[in-house]
Amino acid sequence: MGSSKKVIRIDLSSPVPVYRQIADQIRAMLVAREFSPGERLPTVRQVAVDLGVNHNTVAEAYRNLAEEGWLSLERGRGALVVSRTTPSPSPKVRSAFGQRLRDLIAQVRAAGVSPQAIRSEFEEAATALLGREGKGSAR
């Protein structure tokens, strides 16, 4: 078991802005507990050269994550992962999630991805991000 690099991949041709792609992927790693509180993320300039973008673009992503309570940014020192209290859920985000989920599934279904493959991708993501809670017979 080596240093498992935790690589980020961006798509410049995607309509979703790069700073959001970066924030989204780091957030996914944080939710999956791939970073521990107290750990330091690579610097904005380090990530910037890795991805071939401006350091300000990475800084914007870090600032978003800091606003969400994931990071503590200290100038001159770096980006520190902090322990975060999960907010209480709102019905609005849940219904909005349902909407975006349907749209996303419809999009890939229309692109030819099979229902089995879609379910399989979800299970993979769910076990990584949600654990195995509530697998058989939900609720």
Add this chain to the structure above:
Amino acid sequence: MGSSKKVIRIDLSSPVPVYRQIADQIRAMLVAREFSPGERLPTVRQVAVDLGVNHNTVAEAYRNLAEEGWLSLERGRGALVVSRTTPSPSPKVRSAFGQRLRDLIAQVRAAGVSPQAIRSEFEEAATALLGREGKGSAR
């Protein structure tokens, strides 16, 4: 069973552009077979006044769906739903889907939505868009 209105909801404060929100939701309805080939969609101007946006914004959404093969646009006549052949799936779209799915799940998980709720929302979307194929033990 009445005329089940098939309403579209848009969020002007969302970062995803309105024309894409419209296209995404109509595509979801098309995948869910809520429209039949031969049926006519409401006109761009009709949808525009319903949503309170410019008719060109709706036209852009319709044009996207036409490019995907869902609609046939005939000026002076309207937007016709056509029968579409599903393209063969590419591994790229599937892995990109996995990525976007993880990002989306991480986002709502971070917002406090419970794992059970997330799984429940997925099941709801899946049965509406994918049918019940492959429910127990995938693959």
Add this chain to the structure above:
DNA sequence: CATTGTTGTCTAGTTAGAGTAGACAGATCA
């Protein structure tokens, strides 16, 4: 304690794309 090099932050500026307004062109019908 000064110096040097690191870190994140800030200010400007460019550019691409979303949205709008309004004219245009094909289709339908009285």
Add this chain to the structure above:
DNA sequence: TGATCTGTCTACTCTAACTAGACAACAATG
């Protein structure tokens, strides 16, 4: 024909993503 539907096109405004480069706080080192 004339009136009025339909989607299309052109021109314009405005916001936001991205970049370049200077700036400020901190650390390391002599």
